[in-house]
Amino acid sequence: MAEKLLIENARIISPGVDRPGSVLIAGGKIEAVLNQNAALPRDAETVDAAGGMLLPGFIDVHCHGKAGADFSDPEPGSLEKVAKAKVAEGVTSVFATTLTLPESDLASTCAQAKEYARHRTGAKVPGIHLEGPFINPKCLGAQNPDFVREPDASLVGRLNAIYPVKRISYAPECGNGPEFAAQMIAAGIVPSGAHTAAKFQEFKAAYDRGLRHMTHFCNQMTPLHHRDIGMVGAGLLLSDTVTELICDLIHVSAPMVKLIFQVKDCDHVMLISDAMRAAGMPDGSYTLGGLPVTVQNGAARLSSNGALAGSTLAICDALKNVASVTGLPLSELVKTTSFNAAREHKLEGLGKIEPGYTADLVLLSDEFKVRQVFIDGTRCL
Numbered sequence: 495m496a497e498k499l500l501i502e503n504a505r506i507i508s509p510g511v512d513r514p515g516s517v518l519i520a521g522g523k524i525e526a527v528l529n530q531n532a533a534l535p536r537d538a539e540t541v542d543a544a545g546g547m548l549l550p551g552f553i554d555v556h557c558h559g560k561a562g563a564d565f566s567d568p569e570p571g572s573l574e575k576v577a578k579a580k581v582a583e584g585v586t587s588v589f590a591t592t593l594t595l596p597e598s599d600l601a602s603t604c605a606q607a608k609e610y611a612r613h614r615t616g617a618k619v620p621g622i623h624l625e626g627p628f629i630n631p632k633c634l635g636a637q638n639p640d641f642v643r644e645p646d647a648s649l650v651g652r653l654n655a656i657y658p659v660k661r662i663s664y665a666p667e668c669g670n671g672p673e674f675a676a677q678m679i680a681a682g683i684v685p686s687g688a689h690t691a692a693k694f695q696e697f698k699a700a701y702d703r704g705l706r707h708m709t710h711f712c713n714q715m716t717p718l719h720h721r722d723i724g725m726v727g728a729g730l731l732l733s734d735t736v737t738e739l740i741c742d743l744i745h746v747s748a749p750m751v752k753l754i755f756q757v758k759d760c761d762h763v764m765l766i767s768d769a770m771r772a773a774g775m776p777d778g779s780y781t782l783g784g785l786p787v788t789v790q791n792g793a794a795r796l797s798s799n800g801a802l803a804g805s806t807l808a809i810c811d812a813l814k815n816v817a818s819v820t821g822l823p824l825s826e827l828v829k830t831t832s833f834n835a836a837r838e839h840k841l842e843g844l845g846k847i848e849p850g851y852t853a854d855l856v857l858l859s860d861e862f863k864v865r866q867v868f869i870d871g872t873r874c875l
Contacts, residue, residue, distance in 0.1 A: 498525070499871055502534060504543035504857070508550060508847040509833050512825040517548065519853040522870035526849055541873070543857055546865055549828055550845050551586025551854035552809040553835040555661060556623055556709065556738055556766035558591050558782065559804075560773040565590040566603055566783065573606040578616030579774055581875050583767075583808035584856035584864045587618040587835075587844065589660055591768075593783040594626030594637040597649055604656035611657075618854075618869065620841055621660030624650065625709065628664035628674070629689035635714040636796050636803035637689060638783045644669035647677040654681065660839050663688035663709040666700035675705040684838060686738075687725055689714045697728045701735075707838070710768055711737035711754070712746050713802070730757045736838060738766045739830075741812040741819075742805050744793050748819045755816070760826040764834050765812045770794055770804030814862035 502516040506527065514530040518538060528534065558564055561579035563572040573590060580588045590607050592600050607619050626637050628645040645664055653659055662678055663686045665671065671692075678685040687697060688709030693716065697705070708715070708729050716724030723730075729737045737758060741751060745768070754763065767773065772780045772789045779797070780787045782804055786797040794803045813831055817824060833845030843852040853871035858864060867875035 498535065498538035499541065500535060500538040501541045501543055501548060501855070501857070501868075503545060504548040505545060506548050506847055507824045507828050509829050509845070510825055511847070512823065517847060517853075517855070519868070519871040522853055522872075523843075524847060524849055524851050524853050527847060541866070547824070547858040547860070548847065549584075549856050549858065550832040550847055550851075551856050551867065551869065552584045553587045553832045553841070553844065554580065554585045554767050554809055555589045555764065555835045555839065556591050556625070557588050557769050558593065559771035560769055562771050562775055564771045564782070566592050566595060566599060568599070568602055570606070573603065573619070574610050574615060577610060577614070577619055580617040581867050581869075582774070582864060584810045584858065584867055585617050586854035586856070586867065586869050587620055587841065589621055589623040590619050591623040591625055594629060594641045595783060596641055597652070600624065600653055601656060604653050608657045616874070621658040621839070622653065623661040623663070624653070624659055625663040625688060628662070628668060630665040630668055630691050632691050633665065633689040633714045635689060636782050636785060636787070636801055638785060645671060645674035647674060647681075650678065650683065651681070654683070659683050661686055661707070665690040665692065666705060667692040667696040671696070672700040672703040672705075675700045676703040679704045682840075687715065690725060691716055692725055694723050694728055697725055701728070701732065706734060707736045707738070709738055710740050710745065710766065712750060713740065730754070733758070734762065736762050736764055736834065738764050739816075740768045740805055740807060741765055741815045742792075742807040743815055743819075745802060745805065751816060751819045755820045755822060760822065760829045761834065763830045764838075765809060765816065765830045767807045767809055767812065768805050769807055773806040773808070775806075810856075810858060810862050810864050817862075
């Protein structure tokens with residue numbers, strides 16, 4: 495790696511920023527952000543961005559797999575395969591997201607993440623996102639009913655001792671859901687409402703104990719109703735809730751995406767992929783958590799009942815979709831692809847293009863195609 499790297503002639507897009515300029519990188523960090531007409535250093539290796547959009551590297555906090563592999567696969571190297579494949583969509587950090595599985599399988603994913611962190615070859619994996627097994631059996635989606643159980647802080651603690659658990663998606667109405675939210679927050683873990691039939695007051699009880707996040711908003715949660723606004727209504731009403739969105743325009747329609755962004759500001763929306771192993775692969779037959787899945791026209795559904803089973807979405811395409819549907823400035827939307835995730839999960843130094851921040855960056859074309867990716871200032875795509 496060169497001692498210094500200069501990315502010049504870029505359209506720099508960071509929270510509150512959209513302007514031409516150059517970025518100087520040294521020691522894996524952003525040393526300076528230079529104006530378009532500023533004098534450029536002569537002692538740095540140079541990358542010509544050719545006017546492309548330079549953004550903070552994407553952080554995908556909800557992803558199950560890609561390129562034929564799943565984070566929950568037991569085979570050695572499966573986690574590494576997903577993490578390497580995610581770079582192609584501009585992701586520089588990804589949470590290894592699990593499923594409703596036995597504790598031994600969840601522990602295996604944690605152990606793989608710990609081993610991968612020693613010799614990272616692709617996107618960073620700063621932590622685990624446990625989606626389940628603490629979900630409502632009436633709201634399974636594509637989760638396996640055989641392993642559903644009530645919230646158990648001791649189980650999470652055992653997994654967290656292997657590798658950091660950053661997020662736990664659970665049904666707040668099950669077991670002692672409000673107390674579980676408080677326990678997770680005390681442990682430095684973000685609790686999130688998911689696969690839930692909670693009525694508004696049931697969610698509010700956990701909200702009063704600190705629950706603020708909602709997993710794949712609108713999907714597998716109580717819909718908006720005029721007599722009980724449910725989880726969806728709570729996410730719209732309570733301005734400080736953070737809503738994940740799968741913006742493939744399959745899980746959430748374009749009009750609903752537009753409505754969400756009209757009601758909520760960009761500080762409280764987080765774009766995710768919820769991708770499964772078929773992402774980046776052709777249509778066909780796959781599995782998710784041991785359940786057969788059919789992918790047709792890019793939509794992944796359980797073969798048994800047609801329920802959506804994750805997605806094949808890339809984060810760069812999610813951003814393109816939201817920009818097209820909402821018309822909001824990229825200087826605001828960029829918060830939803832990295833900064834909000836970094837802030838909520840205390841990933842220091844990520845999510846902005848500013849001096850002192852880690853040089854995790856993605857260079858996009860005007861059509862949102864990934865051209866180059868830098869992790870710790872090193873070009874990896």
